[in-house]
Amino acid sequence: GAGVSQSPSNKVTEKGKDVELRCDPISGHTALYWYRQSLGQGLEFLIYFQGNSAPDKSGLPSDRFSAERTGGSVSTLTIQRTQQEDSAVYLCASSLGQDQPQHFGDGTRLSIL
């Protein structure tokens, strides 16, 4: 498909486990963002990749969260030692450039038991 693809769509795991969320952006999009949306909240910025520049990690809530983007394309968000407050929908978005509208994936719904 031509859109942003995220996997898995749903993930249920036990507290303390590590999880990996994947994002395939639209081909040719240089900017990639991760957000999370907790119940009743807006979109909380997590991390931003722009081309080959160092990522902006200012939104990561703790050192249990990390993300990488390989080859300027696919990105993986990793949460180590998950906690119940990590339960949320994790959204990935990409854009042609930093001043262009974002295209979002459908998100990964993460539930920590």
Next chain:
Amino acid sequence: DQQVKQNSPSLSVQEGRISILNCDYTNSMFDYFLWYKKYPAEGPTFLISISSIKDKNEDGRFTVFLNKSAKHLSLHIVPSQPGDSAVYFCAASPSSGGSYIPTFGRGTSLIVHP
């Protein structure tokens, strides 16, 4: 401290009438504004944007108005249709300064009744 505020969590409108969704911001560095629409279990979809050099941008049934002095913008949908029922997010960002990261409001849930 919310830099982008959508003070109405929900709005109910009759089909055919105008829907007006409001958004306020506090950061004077914001000069690029966007509206997104989100259906359940889907990601947000870009709807319309406006830069601070304009005070109005129109696209079909959707018009965004920007009042810079009041730090306020609004999205008008006319006529409203049942398919417009969704959560609408306002987003704002600086368009210069290196790092473009939109700040989102918490959303307004619009319900359009047939």
